[in-house]
C-alpha cells in the first residue's frame with residue numbers, strides 16, 4: 001500500500017460526507033434565522049478556544065466543524081441581521097454559500113490560463129461593464145475591494161500621464177503631482193497615494209458646496225493654483241456615495257472639467273455605483289459616471305455578495321493591460337492547452353494568484369436576477385427616507401442633513417451618541433455607527449441591507465428614542 005498523497009484528505013469519505021451535511025444544515029439554519037441573530041460580544045475565553053500551536057494534533061472534521069459552529073459562527077460581525085445599519089456592510093446571500101462551496105471544490109487560480117473560472121469572470125465583468133455604461137473598449141478586474149481597485153485605477157492614471165516607462169524609472173524623477181478630492185472623500189485615496197510613493201501631500205482637498213457636493217468653482221481654482229506652481233494635476237476623484245452622508249458629486253460637471261483639461265477622472269463608487277440599478281430618482285444620482293476614466297466599486301456592500309469582492313473599471317483596455325502586464329518566461333502564453341487563453345487577469349492587476357471571486361457574483365445574478373437587486377436597492381433608499389421622516393417627527397432626534405440616498409444621520413437631545421450606539425448593539429436591538437456632522441455627534445445608519453423591512457426601521461427608531469429617554 002502506498003501512503004504518499006494520503007495525509008491531508010479525509011480518511012473516511014462517508015464519515016466526512018455526513019459531517020459536511022450536518023455543517024451545511026447548521027449554516028442554513030443560521031441564515032434562515034438571521035433576524036433572530038444580531039451581533040453579540042465575543043466570549044472572554046475566545047482566544048483560548050481558538051488557539052493553535054506548532055504541536056496542534058488534528059482532531060478530525062467532526063470535532064473541528066463543531067468548533068466552527070459553537071466557537072466561531074455565533075460571533076460574526078452581525079451584518080447578516082436586518083437591523084444592522086452600522087458602517088456600509090453588505091448582508092450576504094444564501095445562494096453564494098453554494099457558490100463558495102463550488103469555488104473551494106474547484107480551487108481555481110484565476111491569475112490566468114485557459115479554464116472555466118476565467119470565463120465566469122469574463123462574463124461577470126461584461127455584466128458589470130454593461131451596468132457601468134462605460135464605452136465598448138473599457139475593461140475591468142475583480143479585486144479584494146475598493147481600496148485595492150483605487151490603487152489600480154490611480155496607477156493607470158499615472159501611466160497615462162507619464163508613459164509606461166515610469167514602470168521602470170519609478171516616480172523619483174517625476175514632477176510633483178496633485179490629486180483632487182472633496183471633503184469627506186474616503187481614506188483609501190490617501191492610502192493608494194502612500195503606497196504609490198506620492199504620499200498624502202499630493203492630495204488637494206476641494207471645498208464642498210451647500211449640497212455636500214464637490215464645489216466645481218473651487219476645483220477650478222485649485223487646479224489653476226497648482227498648475228501655476230508646476231504641480232501636475234494627476235486625477236480628480238468624484239465620490240458616488242460618500243461614507244458619512246451618502247452624497248453624490250455632480251459627476252457630469254466634474255467629467256466635463258476633466259475632459260476640458262485632460263485630467264483623469266476617477267469615481268469612488270464603492271456602494272453608490274449600485275444606484276445605477278435603482279429606480280428614478282436614485283438612478284440619476286450617478287449620471288455622468290459613464291464618462292469616468294476609472295471607477296471603483298464593491299460587490300460586498302450593496303450587492304450583498306459575501307466578503308471580499310470589489311472591482312476596478314478602466315475606460316481603455318490597452319492602457320489597463322499595459323499598466324500591469326509582466327510575463328516572465330514561465331508565464332508565457334501558449335498556443336494551446338492549459339497554458340493558453342486570451343485573458344490572463346494577472347495582466348490587469350497586482351495579484352498573480354487569484355481566487356475565484358467571480359463565481360459568487362455570477363451565481364447571485366444568475367439565480368436571483370438583476371431586477372431583484374434593483375428592487376432591493378430602491379427599497380433601501382425608501383427605507384432611509386422613512387427613517388428621515390421618523391427622525392423629523394421625533395422631539396428627541398434631529399436630522400443632520402436631508403437624505404439623498406441610503407445614509408441617514410441624526411443627533412439626539414440627550415446623552416452621548418457613542419453610549420447609545422453601544423447600548424443598542426449590546427441589546428441586539430439595532431446597530432448604528434456614529435459620526436460627527438458639522439460639529440454635531442450623530443448616530444449614522446448606512447442602509448445596504450436586503451433583509452431590512454420598514455418595520456425594522458420603525459423598531460430601530462423607537463429603540464433609539466427609548467435609549468435617549470433613558471439618558472434624561
Ligand SMILES: *Cc1c(COP(=O)(O)O)cnc(C)c1O
Nearest residue numbers: 145146147186188241243270298
Ligand atoms: C467602503 C468604501 C471604500 C473602501 O472600500 P473597501 O472595499 O473597504 O476597500 C472606499 N470608498 C467608499 C465610499 C466606501 O464606502
